[in-house]
Amino acid sequence: MTRMLILGGTGETGSWFARYFKDCGLDVAVWGPSGKTELAARMGVRYAHDMINDARISDIVLLSVPIAKTIEVIRQVAPCMRQGSLLMDVTSLKSEPMKAMIRHAPEGVEIIGTHPMFGPTMPSLKGQTMILTPAAGRSEKWLPKIRSLLEAGGARIEVLNPEEHDEIMAVVQALTHFAYIGIGATLQALDFDVEKSRKFMSPVYEIMIDFVGRILDQSPELYASIQQNPKATLVRQTFIAECMRLSEKADSGNLEGFERIMREAAKHYGETHQALERSDRLINGRIKEKED
Amino acid sequence: MTRMLILGGTGETGSWFARYFKDCGLDVAVWGPSGKTELAARMGVRYAHDMINDARISDIVLLSVPIAKTIEVIRQVAPCMRQGSLLMDVTSLKSEPMKAMIRHAPEGVEIIGTHPMFGPTMPSLKGQTMILTPAAGRSEKWLPKIRSLLEAGGARIEVLNPEEHDEIMAVVQALTHFAYIGIGATLQALDFDVEKSRKFMSPVYEIMIDFVGRILDQSPELYASIQQNPKATLVRQTFIAECMRLSEKADSGNLEGFERIMREAAKHYGETHQALERSDRLINGRIKEKED
Numbered sequence: 001m002t003r004m005l006i007l008g009g010t011g012e013t014g015s016w017f018a019r020y021f022k023d024c025g026l027d028v029a030v031w032g033p034s035g036k037t038e039l040a041a042r043m044g045v046r047y048a049h050d051m052i053n054d055a056r057i058s059d060i061v062l063l064s065v066p067i068a069k070t071i072e073v074i075r076q077v078a079p080c081m082r083q084g085s086l087l088m089d090v091t092s093l094k095s096e097p098m099k100a101m102i103r104h105a106p107e108g109v110e111i112i113g114t115h116p117m118f119g120p121t122m123p124s125l126k127g128q129t130m131i132l133t134p135a136a137g138r139s140e141k142w143l144p145k146i147r148s149l150l151e152a153g154g155a156r157i158e159v160l161n162p163e164e165h166d167e168i169m170a171v172v173q174a175l176t177h178f179a180y181i182g183i184g185a186t187l188q189a190l191d192f193d194v195e196k197s198r199k200f201m202s203p204v205y206e207i208m209i210d211f212v213g214r215i216l217d218q219s220p221e222l223y224a225s226i227q228q229n230p231k232a233t234l235v236r237q238t239f240i241a242e243c244m245r246l247s248e249k250a251d252s253g254n255l256e257g258f259e260r261i262m263r264e265a266a267k268h269y270g271e272t273h274q275a276l277e278r279s280d281r282l283i284n285g286r287i288k289e290k291e292d
Numbered sequence: 293m294t295r296m297l298i299l300g301g302t303g304e305t306g307s308w309f310a311r312y313f314k315d316c317g318l319d320v321a322v323w324g325p326s327g328k329t330e331l332a333a334r335m336g337v338r339y340a341h342d343m344i345n346d347a348r349i350s351d352i353v354l355l356s357v358p359i360a361k362t363i364e365v366i367r368q369v370a371p372c373m374r375q376g377s378l379l380m381d382v383t384s385l386k387s388e389p390m391k392a393m394i395r396h397a398p399e400g401v402e403i404i405g406t407h408p409m410f411g412p413t414m415p416s417l418k419g420q421t422m423i424l425t426p427a428a429g430r431s432e433k434w435l436p437k438i439r440s441l442l443e444a445g446g447a448r449i450e451v452l453n454p455e456e457h458d459e460i461m462a463v464v465q466a467l468t469h470f471a472y473i474g475i476g477a478t479l480q481a482l483d484f485d486v487e488k489s490r491k492f493m494s495p496v497y498e499i500m501i502d503f504v505g506r507i508l509d510q511s512p513e514l515y516a517s518i519q520q521n522p523k524a525t526l527v528r529q530t531f532i533a534e535c536m537r538l539s540e541k542a543d544s545g546n547l548e549g550f551e552r553i554m555r556e557a558a559k560h561y562g563e564t565h566q567a568l569e570r571s572d573r574l575i576n577g578r579i580k581e582k583e584d
Contacts, residue, residue, distance in 0.1 A: 118494060158491050171478075171479070173497070181538060189530050194560075196460075202410060208471075220554040228545070239474060263512055268480035268486075270486055282499065282578060287419040
């Protein structure tokens, strides 16, 4: 039976994966910094009181600790892992954690970075994307096994190298979150009454304002750390510059200039009409839900 | 039988309302600047070849022309309307059009501004919000009739004064659109491959990127004119200032500062957890749709 130790396995993401891999038939143990042994018991998995000792005897060590702690935990745990075992993480950034795992794990230990593109509120892996960043030359034995364990639950697997991953995520995650958090901060700065505004919603606003709330409801530490993506600085700066360019056109009544930016953005975007149709289905689904 | 003339009734929004009011049993005629008589025939309504003459004999004149043209059309048509009739518009801004309608229509003509909080891709009025801005002292006869005509189709009616309307819409519409258009312009400036990114989507990104495409697919003139809301300048400036404040924290690695802004925004927002749950349902609905 494959032994898996999940460090941070009592957190939201860690316990989500503990349940998942237990259901896959793995022998799962969890460790967390605040010693929630009762949570382990409730999940029906073992609590690893001695993290280092458990890492020594595990086939797979999965790191699910806050990004800010990841490097430190890798430094402590990776050197103790045994030959033929696998070190994984679920961190939202990949370049730095991969470098640290490759550096601190003994040569005979394989390394696969992962980034689940969903949060622990998702009921299952079905239709969810997981990005894998396997270490070249150090993942051949475990990669097919991990892939099939995840695909068994319905996950879509995508393989990237760590630098490509961070570059894409600087937009997919960092920019998306940044814009929504920026709107949330604006609502506060304007002292705008969000509850009252719900009476005057358009479908686009209704969904946007829920996503602002969704992000503000979750861990500020996670969202702040995602902005630490080394490629995100340029993306944020570009976003602010483009907003200033648009605002300048609008402020000076240069409607043609504003429209030109929109047309060029639409041309670059590509299939805008399919996006309109998908969002129409989303909006109509919500209207039906309200009627039920 | 109530006679209604829709100016701009051959456009997307105008023809949506032409169909709606025809189905309500009104005698609908449409006029449009490009003389699409065959569209009128297809809808089964009359085409008004002489806009001014038709305005003279109509019980209701509904303006559905681009915002930039609204004032000009009001100036031409409103003075010709007969006693006891009703002048309406469907413009996304309310202060300026209301002032013009009140000024140019004869005293015995009633005035009700409207703002449908949905676009012409919605299949029906069911669950959609319409904001009415009736002119005080000049809407008593027609307001109950218009309200019941719209409620019969399932619309939610909200009444505001024109200034309140513009203040709320500076956030609900102008800020929402502005942020999404800003993201669209950023994707272009970064030469980011939108199609490729769909392989690496999180549910939050997937929905966000569709809404960016949705807005870029529609009339740039409409979106540019919505930014001309007199209250939108301050909102855009506040948004850019908040984004710069957030970006500064992220750039300098001041995670605590970033987290503090998020926590304060969450506190101001209020019920973030309900927003998370609603957005979870939306995401799960989309996952189910893909499975079907």
